[in-house]
Amino acid sequence: MNFYILSLVKTGLLAFVLLTFCAYLVWIERKVLAHIQLRPGPYRVGPHGLLQPLSDLIKLVTKEGLIPGNVSTGLYLFAPFLAVALALVSIVTIPFGPEFEIFGVRTWLGLTDLNIGVLFILAMSSLGVYATAIGGWASNSKYALLGGLRSSAQMISYELPLALAIVAPILIANTLSFKELAEAQSGFHFGFLPKWHIFAAPFPQIFSFLIFLVAAFAETNRVPFDLPEAETELVAGFHTEYTSTMFAAFFTAEYANIVTICCVTTLLFLGGWHPLFPSAYGSDYVPVILLLGVAGMFFFHAGQTIKTRRWDRFSFPVGGVLSLGLAGLFLIPMLQPILVPFFWFAAKTLLLIFVFIWVRGTLPRFRYDQLMRFAWTFLFPVAVVNLLITAFAVALTSK
Amino acid sequence: MSEIDLKTTAATLEAESAAPAGTTRRMTLNMGPQHPSTHGVLRIILDLDGETILSARPDIGFLHTGIEKQAEALTYQQVVTLTDRMDYLSNLANNLAYCLSVEKLLQLEIPERAQWIRVMLTEISRINSHLVWLGTHCLDLGAMSMFFYCFREREDILRIFEYFSGQRLMTSYIRVGGLSVEPPRGWEKVVGNFISQLPSKIDEYEGLLTENPIFLKRAKQVGYLPVERLLELGVTGPMIRAAGVKWDIRKTEPYSSYEKFDFNVPVQQDGDVFARFRVRMDEMRESIKIVNQCLAGMPGGPIRAEAPKVVLPDREKMKTQMEALIYHFKIVTEGFRVPAGEAYVPVESPRGEIGFYVVSDGTSKPARVFMRTPSYGNLQALSELFHGKLISDSIATLGSMDFVLGDVDR
Numbered sequence: 001m002n003f004y005i006l007s008l009v010k011t012g013l014l015a016f017v018l019l020t021f022c023a024y025l026v027w028i029e030r031k032v033l034a035h036i037q038l039r040p041g042p043y044r045v046g047p048h049g050l051l052q053p054l055s056d057l058i059k060l061v062t063k064e065g066l067i068p069g070n071v072s073t074g075l076y077l078f079a080p081f082l083a084v085a086l087a088l089v090s091i092v093t094i095p096f097g098p099e100f101e102i103f104g105v106r107t108w109l110g111l112t113d114l115n116i117g118v119l120f121i122l123a124m125s126s127l128g129v130y131a132t133a134i135g136g137w138a139s140n141s142k143y144a145l146l147g148g149l150r151s152s153a154q155m156i157s158y159e160l161p162l163a164l165a166i167v168a169p170i171l172i173a174n175t176l177s178f179k180e181l182a183e184a185q186s187g188f189h190f191g192f193l194p195k196w197h198i199f200a201a202p203f204p205q206i207f208s209f210l211i212f213l214v215a216a217f218a219e220t221n222r223v224p225f226d227l228p229e230a231e232t233e234l235v236a237g238f239h240t241e242y243t244s245t246m247f248a249a250f251f252t253a254e255y256a257n258i259v260t261i262c263c264v265t266t267l268l269f270l271g272g273w274h275p276l277f278p279s280a281y282g283s284d285y286v287p288v289i290l291l292l293g294v295a296g297m298f299f300f301h302a303g304q305t306i307k308t309r310r311w312d313r314f315s316f317p318v319g320g321v322l323s324l325g326l327a328g329l330f331l332i333p334m335l336q337p338i339l340v341p342f343f344w345f346a347a348k349t350l351l352l353i354f355v356f357i358w359v360r361g362t363l364p365r366f367r368y369d370q371l372m373r374f375a376w377t378f379l380f381p382v383a384v385v386n387l388l389i390t391a392f393a394v395a396l397t398s399k
Numbered sequence: 400m401s402e403i404d405l406k407t408t409a410a411t412l413e414a415e416s417a418a419p420a421g422t423t424r425r426m427t428l429n430m431g432p433q434h435p436s437t438h439g440v441l442r443i444i445l446d447l448d449g450e451t452i453l454s455a456r457p458d459i460g461f462l463h464t465g466i467e468k469q470a471e472a473l474t475y476q477q478v479v480t481l482t483d484r485m486d487y488l489s490n491l492a493n494n495l496a497y498c499l500s501v502e503k504l505l506q507l508e509i510p511e512r513a514q515w516i517r518v519m520l521t522e523i524s525r526i527n528s529h530l531v532w533l534g535t536h537c538l539d540l541g542a543m544s545m546f547f548y549c550f551r552e553r554e555d556i557l558r559i560f561e562y563f564s565g566q567r568l569m570t571s572y573i574r575v576g577g578l579s580v581e582p583p584r585g586w587e588k589v590v591g592n593f594i595s596q597l598p599s600k601i602d603e604y605e606g607l608l609t610e611n612p613i614f615l616k617r618a619k620q621v622g623y624l625p626v627e628r629l630l631e632l633g634v635t636g637p638m639i640r641a642a643g644v645k646w647d648i649r650k651t652e653p654y655s656s657y658e659k660f661d662f663n664v665p666v667q668q669d670g671d672v673f674a675r676f677r678v679r680m681d682e683m684r685e686s687i688k689i690v691n692q693c694l695a696g697m698p699g700g701p702i703r704a705e706a707p708k709v710v711l712p713d714r715e716k717m718k719t720q721m722e723a724l725i726y727h728f729k730i731v732t733e734g735f736r737v738p739a740g741e742a743y744v745p746v747e748s749p750r751g752e753i754g755f756y757v758v759s760d761g762t763s764k765p766a767r768v769f770m771r772t773p774s775y776g777n778l779q780a781l782s783e784l785f786h787g788k789l790i791s792d793s794i795a796t797l798g799s800m801d802f803v804l805g806d807v808d809r
Contacts, residue, residue, distance in 0.1 A: 365541025
């Protein structure tokens with residue numbers, strides 16, 4: 001009984017947090033891109049555009065769900081559903097923190113610890129191709145068809161280097177469960193260098209990490225690999241004909257995929273929830289210090305708001321108080337074992353997400369054939385060689 | 400699906416499967432007129448095999464404004480405002496080309512100061528046009544941020560135009576007989592400030608693009624046609640200079656005292672998208688050189704020609720002298736008469752050779768104004784440039800051709 005209640009609570013919490021975060025990821029992306037591009041970004045809806053995701057959602061849901069006359073209706077409706085279902089399902093195997101005990105209940109942050117979690121995520125992301133391919137085909141539109149074709153070819157090609165890059169850390173940790181993978185990365189070399197797979201002895205997995213990251217960009221259809229929806233070539237690619245909630249479903253799926261892939265990267269290569277330096281040097285207090293800094297910044301700027309930004313006079317002090325409150329939460333001894341690992345996990349994932357956005361603001365787009373050639377003639381061989389060397393190193397060091 | 404839908408679908412499918420049986424089916428794709436990267440309302444009908452373009456047919460005319468015909472209904476001075484609206488990114492070059500043709504018919508001697516200011520402003524508008532090209536071209540290639548960086552500088556240029564003429568876009572600053580108004584006080588500082596910080600900005604752009612491997616891959620060996628073919632098609636401007644032909648009207652047939660300025664004509668040999676990129680980037684630097692020379696040696700004197708029958712008199716003269724008042728009344732009510740004849744003076748616009756073939760029948764309205772516009776000439780190369788290329792390449796090529804649909808359709 002206890003298990004069911006706990007699972008229900010956790011599922012609800014996870015779904016809520018994930019969907020909200022996906023919505024706010026759009027806001028974050030728009031803000032970061034805007035600041036790269038010398039503009040303020042969303043600013044009108046709520047303080048600093050913070051209610052923008054909500055208004056976007058209302059707009060998308062209340063729009064007319066138009067189904068063009070010449071589509072194959074069944075598949076057309078099925079594609080966005082498939083996309084969002086697969087994107088949301090793959091998050092269940094991801095642990096966000098270690099085990100802990102609260103109110104006498106022993107549990108951990110995350111829904112389920114599948115002993116083949118890595119394979120499960122790979123399978124789900126492979127199935128995601130169907131959503132784009134079906135969506136592109138069912139739309140019966142030429143741009144959508146080309147987008148769907150591109151996307152299926154691209155995702156299948158990049159699956160290989162992605163999988164090969166994943167195998168290397170799995171070899172080192174000798175497990176397919178994300179929880180055990182993260183636990184395998186606890187501790188420190190020489191007392192200060194974290195035993196993350198990216199620093200793994202004797203052969204650091206920095207190459208696997210880079211290959212994985214590049215392939216992840218391609219898997220999630222992000223710049224410079226955003227060919228399936230290259231807006232200047234194919235208008236909007238496979239979702240050209242989609243409107244309203246169906247478009248929102250594709251959109252959510254895309255951002256949920258980014259979140260998932262960044263979480264996976266963190267777990268595989270960046271040590272999951274393990275801190276950057278030992279807690280003996282005070283790593284448990286990093287979130288508190290950071291939040292105090294944020295609060296300080298809020299209060300500093302609250303004192304000198306610009307006249308045209310009327311909201312700031314209220315939003316800055318509120319933000320400051322909120323950060324102080326959060327900092328206080330991190331100091332409560334009972335919550336510390338939950339929040340501090342989660343902080344490290346979230347920090348690494350957010351950093352990766354920032355890289356995703358940063359790259360989008362910087363790089364131009366590949367051409368279709370160059371993209372395929374890059375996957376097959378460069379990324380794939382490098383991944384194989386990297387895997388061989390890693391396997392050799394693991395064989396040498398294992399007892 | 401209704402019966403009619405089925406019929407039309409079947410008809411399209413039949414049309415698309417024109418290839419012999421047993422081979423892959425061809426797809427006809429209507430790119431535009433409301434496509435994000437056809438730079439206006441160009442429609443290109445593409446025959447596709449997968450993503451390879453088998454044939455491309457441009458369909459123009461969606462932005463037809465009838466400017467050519469309208470010009471026959473307006474007086475000579477009024478036509479200047481129409482030229483602004485053709486190529487809205489380099490309107491000063493259009494103004495200049497038209498005014499030079501009419502001035503040739505009138506045999507007007509333009510004061511040196513007016514000529515220099517014309518040169519300076521057309522060069523600034525060349526930078527403006529190239530900035531817009533760079534921004535939109537990079538946007539097409541997926542580098543979104545460049546667009547905003549380029550438009551930051553363009554905003555400064557538009558402010559300069561507004562400072563000079565009171566208008567940001569449709570300046571109509573260059574008029575038959577000189578300039579519309581005396582430049583405002585302190586213009587040297589405004590232009591100087593802008594021009595002095597521009598080179599570092601161009602370095603920034605080049606830092607983002609010139610050695611970017613993805614950009615190089617997209618731009619090198621893409622959009623190539625042999626020089627001979629380009630010349631046959633009547634391609635001019637940066638496109639022909641990128642193919643190795645040193646053809647710049649500012650050098651070959653100097654107008655508006657361009658012979659007094661020291662500048663180079665950037666030429667590249669490869670004739671691909673990257674060569675066009677290099678040529679335009681270098682041209683911006685050369686334009687900066689010319690503007691700097693204008694700032695250093697701007698001569699004094701009047702800004703309008705000494706021609707009372709053509710140029711409006713000063714307000715003061717008009718209010719004090721009988722003769723000036725009569726001329727003012729005549730020019731304002733019926734325009735000035737231009738001796739019968741025909742004239743064509745080509746000008747190097749940012750896109751290539753622009754010229755107005757003006758035919759006069761001795762009245763105050765032109766009998767015919769034919770516009771030789773660079774965008775139209777350059778667009779002729781489109782189908783051959785697209786042939787056998789990928790859709791992505793076609794987008795890169797389209798961007799590098801840098802045409803303005805208002806200039807094509809007029």
